[in-house]
Amino acid sequence: MSAPYLEIKGLKKTYNLKPILRGIDIVLDQGKCMALLGANGAGKTTLLRILACLTKPVAGTVSIGGLDIGQEAQQVRLLVGFVGHQPNLYDELTIIENLLFFGRMYSVKKARERAAALLQQVGLARRSNERVGTLSRGQLQRLSLARALLHSPRLLLLDEPDAGLDDEGIELLEELIREHAEQGGTTLFTTHNFERAVKFSDQICMLSGGRVVYKQATTGLEAGGVRMAYQEALR
Amino acid sequence: MALVKKEATIEQRAAKDGTNKQATRFPVASIILGSLSLIGMMVSVWMIFLYAPMDAIQGNPQRIFYFHVPMAWLGMLGFVIVAIGGIGYLVKKDERWDWAARASAELGAFFITLALITGSIWGRTIWGAWWTWDARLTTTLILWFIYIGYLMLRSYMGRTSASARAGAVLAIIGVIDVPIIYESVNWWRTLHPTAEVGVQGALPPSVVLTLMVSLTTFTLLYSFLMIQLYQLQRAQTKVQQLRASIE
Amino acid sequence: MTFLLQVQAILWKDIRCELRSKQTWISMGLFALLVLVIFNFAFDLRVDNKAAIAPGVLWVAFVFASLLGLGRTIASEQEKGAMDRLMLCPVDRKAIYLAKLLGNILFIVVVEVIALPIFAALFNVPLFAGELLPIVLLGTLGIATIGTLFSAIAAATQARELLLPILVFPLIVPVVIGAVRATGALMVPSINEPPWLGLMMAFDVIFLSVSMLMFEFVIEE
Numbered sequence: 001m002s003a004p005y006l007e008i009k010g011l012k013k014t015y016n017l018k019p020i021l022r023g024i025d026i027v028l029d030q031g032k033c034m035a036l037l038g039a040n041g042a043g044k045t046t047l048l049r050i051l052a053c054l055t056k057p058v059a060g061t062v063s064i065g066g067l068d069i070g071q072e073a074q075q076v077r078l079l080v081g082f083v084g085h086q087p088n089l090y091d092e093l094t095i096i097e098n099l100l101f102f103g104r105m106y107s108v109k110k111a112r113e114r115a116a117a118l119l120q121q122v123g124l125a126r127r128s129n130e131r132v133g134t135l136s137r138g139q140l141q142r143l144s145l146a147r148a149l150l151h152s153p154r155l156l157l158l159d160e161p162d163a164g165l166d167d168e169g170i171e172l173l174e175e176l177i178r179e180h181a182e183q184g185g186t187t188l189f190t191t192h193n194f195e196r197a198v199k200f201s202d203q204i205c206m207l208s209g210g211r212v213v214y215k216q217a218t219t220g221l222e223a224g225g226v227r228m229a230y231q232e233a234l235r
Numbered sequence: 236m237a238l239v240k241k242e243a244t245i246e247q248r249a250a251k252d253g254t255n256k257q258a259t260r261f262p263v264a265s266i267i268l269g270s271l272s273l274i275g276m277m278v279s280v281w282m283i284f285l286y287a288p289m290d291a292i293q294g295n296p297q298r299i300f301y302f303h304v305p306m307a308w309l310g311m312l313g314f315v316i317v318a319i320g321g322i323g324y325l326v327k328k329d330e331r332w333d334w335a336a337r338a339s340a341e342l343g344a345f346f347i348t349l350a351l352i353t354g355s356i357w358g359r360t361i362w363g364a365w366w367t368w369d370a371r372l373t374t375t376l377i378l379w380f381i382y383i384g385y386l387m388l389r390s391y392m393g394r395t396s397a398s399a400r401a402g403a404v405l406a407i408i409g410v411i412d413v414p415i416i417y418e419s420v421n422w423w424r425t426l427h428p429t430a431e432v433g434v435q436g437a438l439p440p441s442v443v444l445t446l447m448v449s450l451t452t453f454t455l456l457y458s459f460l461m462i463q464l465y466q467l468q469r470a471q472t473k474v475q476q477l478r479a480s481i482e
Numbered sequence: 483m484t485f486l487l488q489v490q491a492i493l494w495k496d497i498r499c500e501l502r503s504k505q506t507w508i509s510m511g512l513f514a515l516l517v518l519v520i521f522n523f524a525f526d527l528r529v530d531n532k533a534a535i536a537p538g539v540l541w542v543a544f545v546f547a548s549l550l551g552l553g554r555t556i557a558s559e560q561e562k563g564a565m566d567r568l569m570l571c572p573v574d575r576k577a578i579y580l581a582k583l584l585g586n587i588l589f590i591v592v593v594e595v596i597a598l599p600i601f602a603a604l605f606n607v608p609l610f611a612g613e614l615l616p617i618v619l620l621g622t623l624g625i626a627t628i629g630t631l632f633s634a635i636a637a638a639t640q641a642r643e644l645l646l647p648i649l650v651f652p653l654i655v656p657v658v659i660g661a662v663r664a665t666g667a668l669m670v671p672s673i674n675e676p677p678w679l680g681l682m683m684a685f686d687v688i689f690l691s692v693s694m695l696m697f698e699f700v701i702e703e
């Protein structure tokens with residue numbers, strides 16, 4: 001039986017005195033993958049940003065790999081790989097320079113080899129020396145994934161990772177998530193696509209108005225059922 | 236920085252207490268401080284104009300001294316309290332420290348402005364010039380700029396935690412800097428001695444007594460006003476929270 | 483050690499990004515040219531006691547030029563208003579401050595490298611022998627320590643170009659007074675001059691430490 005890797009209890013966040021998260025409780029076991037669904041504004045991005053230690057909650061606790069994000073944020077950052085809405089890359093630097101810079105920041109050993117291997121995997125090896133500013137949306141997304149995986153994180157946080165990816169890219173995404181799980185890593189990703197949510201994940205969780213309104217394991221579940229449950233939950 | 240396990244906002248505290256005690260509590264402190272200030276003011280004014288001796292060199296205008304010194308003192312004290320409020324906020328993450336900081340900033344800015352004006356008037360009566368670059372007046376002016384910068388910053392950034400933190404940092408840097416500023420201006424001034432605004436030499440007991448009474452009165456007034464402004468900050472935050480929860 | 487490596491990595495990254503942007507080259511070049519021309523006019527002081535005013539002119543010009551550059555290092559880190567790229571990394575926030583500080587100092591130094599030879603030549607102040615360099619370095623450090631911290635604060639507001647000078651000027655008064663007087667003392671030695679270099683050194687040490695500690699409160703959300 002796997003132990004919980006991610007534990008969120010009573011998480012609350014307000015922004016400009018406006019409540020965004022009103023008490024989130026989520027438990028995710030190690031090696032599992034959870035898909036987070038919800039309308040725009042439900043709080044998915046905010047939740048992921050809190051887990052990535054980019055912003056602080058107003059109340060509640062989050063433990064990642066046994067570490068409290070409040071007290072041990074720097075150690076948590078080492079464990080977490082984050083892909084957000086922005087590519088989080090430096091336009092003026094080349095692909096390889098970007099990865100080497102982040103390698104320095106995360107103290108990655110043998111960074112060059114690791115970067116080369118990841119670039120090969122995401123299909124950008126031939127463009128290593130091109131500036132990031134010249135890449136297309138899909139290429140940026142792939143590079144973002146490479147950057148998130150560079151330091152071999154234990155927890156992957158992906159905010160709409162499928163946005164901007166073509167079919168090949170989606171296959172790559174699925175492959176990366178599976179590989180990550182096989183190596184014992186945990187994943188939490190958000191999406192608007194019910195099919196992918198069911199296909200890639202072990203668990204589905206739905207947010208609405210800053211609260212969890214639906215939680216379900218995906219074995220035996222199909223996209224149609226999820227969509228209906230979603231409409232139900234929104235009522 | 237520690238994660239807050241419990242919220243330190245009005246709603247949560249009220250929910251815990253069961254009632255919103257502060258709103259219904261009888262304002263004991265305010266009444267005491269208010270009445271003491273009023274009495275003190277009356278005593279001070281009498282002492283300043285009738286009891287204190289007339290200065291041999293400067294004449295009657297010297298009595299501005301009894302207003303100017305307490306006002307400058309409150310301006311300095313106010314800033315120290317802003318800094319303390321800032322440190323408190325950074326350490327405790329409780330917005331109440333920030334309310335105190337903002338209240339003291341408004342109050343302190345007001346008093347430092349009065350200190351500048353009274354200092355200027357005083358200089359005019361002694362030296363005939365509306366401004367002299369003596370160390371105390373100059374440092375007061377710079378502190379005035381720091382106050383204004385603080386108020387502008389807080390105003391631009393609104394009522395967010397980022398705003399509170401920025402204010403705290405500014406206040407902490409400022410409070411460490413002001414003594415250094417004073418020293419540097421002092422050194423500079425000794426090279427170009429300019430007209431000084433102040434009283435020289437040993438002060439007779441009646442002068443000292445009047446000054447002490449005036450100082451105490453103004454400090455009481457300050458405390459009274461601090462409570463009012465603190466409550467105002469509290470109310471403003473609550474209004475904003477309510478407004479945000481409706482939208 | 484990791485700390486210093488990270489400072490170096492961030493600084494190098496910033497420099498590379500600036501150098502690669504064509505905009506930077508053109509604007510820096512024009513800026514340098516402007517500084518050259520303006521300083522020439524500024525130092526063309528046809529007054530009797532120009533030696534008395536020159537230090538003031540020099541330092542006021544440095545302060546204003548610094549303010550132009552201070553916003554850049556922080557602004558370049560922001561992507562749609564957030565510094566996520568860097569904040570995601572487990573890098574000590576003090577290291578980020580140091581890297582940005584060094585970047586700002588570099589910018590100010592470029593301006594000084596252009597202006598100082600003119601100043602030294604016109605007013606017969608020894609540039610390398612003697613104490614002009616320490617004064618310039620200490621003064622620059624003083625302006626940059628406060629400036630870097632507050633550029634991070636001002637970056638969060640809309641009126642950042644206006645707010646930054648308003649916040650920074652009052653706080654750097656000791657440095658400006660010290661630098662102006664110390665430069666003046668070099669040109670026209672006087673007796674009983676207070677220890678300005680010591681004051682500037684104390685200022686720099688105090689505010690470098692305080693700013694480094696305060697920086698994380700300012701950039702963390």
